[in-house]
Amino acid sequence: MNEHAGPPLRLGLIGCSPIARRRMLPAIGLVDTVRLSGVAAREVERAKEIAAELGTVASGYEEILERDDVDAVYISLPNGLHCEWAGNALRAGKHVLCEKPLATTREDALELTELAARNGLVLRENFSFEHHSQHTKVRQLLAEGRFGTPRTFTASFCIPPLPPDDTRYNAALGGGALLDIGVYPLRAAQLFLGPDLTVAGATLRVDERLSVDLAGQVLLVSADSVFATLEFGIQHSYGSRYSLWGSSASVTLDRAFTPPPSRLPVLRIDEQDHAEEIVLPPSDQFRNSLEAFVGAATGPVADNDVERPWRDAAVATAGLIDEIRKRAVCVGVRDEGES
Numbered sequence: 001m002n003e004h005a006g007p008p009l010r011l012g013l014i015g016c017s018p019i020a021r022r023r024m025l026p027a028i029g030l031v032d033t034v035r036l037s038g039v040a041a042r043e044v045e046r047a048k049e050i051a052a053e054l055g056t057v058a059s060g061y062e063e064i065l066e067r068d069d070v071d072a073v074y075i076s077l078p079n080g081l082h083c084e085w086a087g088n089a090l091r092a093g094k095h096v097l098c099e100k101p102l103a104t105t106r107e108d109a110l111e112l113t114e115l116a117a118r119n120g121l122v123l124r125e126n127f128s129f130e131h132h133s134q135h136t137k138v139r140q141l142l143a144e145g146r147f148g149t150p151r152t153f154t155a156s157f158c159i160p161p162l163p164p165d166d167t168r169y170n171a172a173l174g175g176g177a178l179l180d181i182g183v184y185p186l187r188a189a190q191l192f193l194g195p196d197l198t199v200a201g202a203t204l205r206v207d208e209r210l211s212v213d214l215a216g217q218v219l220l221v222s223a224d225s226v227f228a229t230l231e232f233g234i235q236h237s238y239g240s241r242y243s244l245w246g247s248s249a250s251v252t253l254d255r256a257f258t259p260p261p262s263r264l265p266v267l268r269i270d271e272q273d274h275a276e277e278i279v280l281p282p283s284d285q286f287r288n289s290l291e292a293f294v295g296a297a298t299g300p301v302a303d304n305d306v307e308r309p310w311r312d313a314a315v316a317t318a319g320l321i322d323e324i325r326k327r328a329v330c331v332g333v334r335d336e337g338e339s
């Protein structure tokens, strides 16, 4: 719970995206330390329609950043536009909650995080899954030695094909499965195996006509010699899970990355002569992520010790993306996207 006693954080939306409508707006309604103070869309008429529906103020992207009554912005633009608008927002003095991934290269992520640190602003990447209590439980069991010495981590996140005009099929907007979906298992590997990860190999299935990747696999090695195998794609049936396998037990979690807030998560633990399921309470990861951001943005200004791990994690994820692109064996396919 945020113990902030001052006025609510005045949050503006940059982009009236499906995820903003489906998850962020309901979350804003649940957190009393934040207030929606405007929506910005590319087209003013659309912004006006949405603002009227939500009882707030309509703007364009640039205009909302000029408003003195907006303290922070939530950016949910196509992946290739995050860096530009997060940078614009930070330069305008706004705290930023940016959808994942923060940037498409390590260099850009580093520049943004340094800008935030210099300006004393909070910059968080909205990997909302990290804020679900199911992973806190796994980390607690791991720290207690419940699984013995970790040996392998496997994680998958795949979704069915998207509508043909979806931004994920547009290379100029930062399309592709790696940036949109692959970043989840990558971030999960960082969470459980630590930040020091080496890319040992990767594959990408690339639609040659669209120049975007539709699926891929990644092999990582951690600083403690734990191996990770990750897979992702936007041409599969839905699946979202991980498994951490240690010397004495393994734990498996289904619906790992985007569980609905009402879901009761089930951790399955398997040992030589024993299997066990732990049912956990539901958790609203979007609300938790927003609450954490608001707490940081309304607390002692951009406390470096609190913010540094979030910034470092964003830079590390972008660094892994760079490495995967460099090392991946790319398999060209035709007309498999947009189906």
Ligand SMILES: NC(=O)c1ccc[n+]([C@@H]2O[C@H](COP(=O)([O-])OP(=O)(O)OC[C@H]3O[C@@H](n4cnc5c(N)ncnc54)[C@H](OP(=O)(O)O)[C@@H]3O)[C@@H](O)[C@H]2O)c1
Pocket: 014, 015, 016, 017, 018, 019, 020, 040, 041, 042, 043, 046, 076, 077, 078, 079, 081, 099, 100, 101, 126, 127, 128, 166, 167, 173, 180, 258
């Ligand atoms: N954290 C999560 O659980 C989660 C889940 C899903 C998606 N996401 C992230 O959220 C972001 C938005 O994804 P989404 O699927 O909701 O929306 P999207 O289809 O990627 O579009 C986002 C918004 O970007 C704006 N936009 C600006 N330039 C555009 C252009 N040239 N073409 C199309 N749209 C443009 C549009 O808003 P206006 O017209 O209003 O300006 C649009 O609604 C992505 O970064 C994605 O990675 C996060």
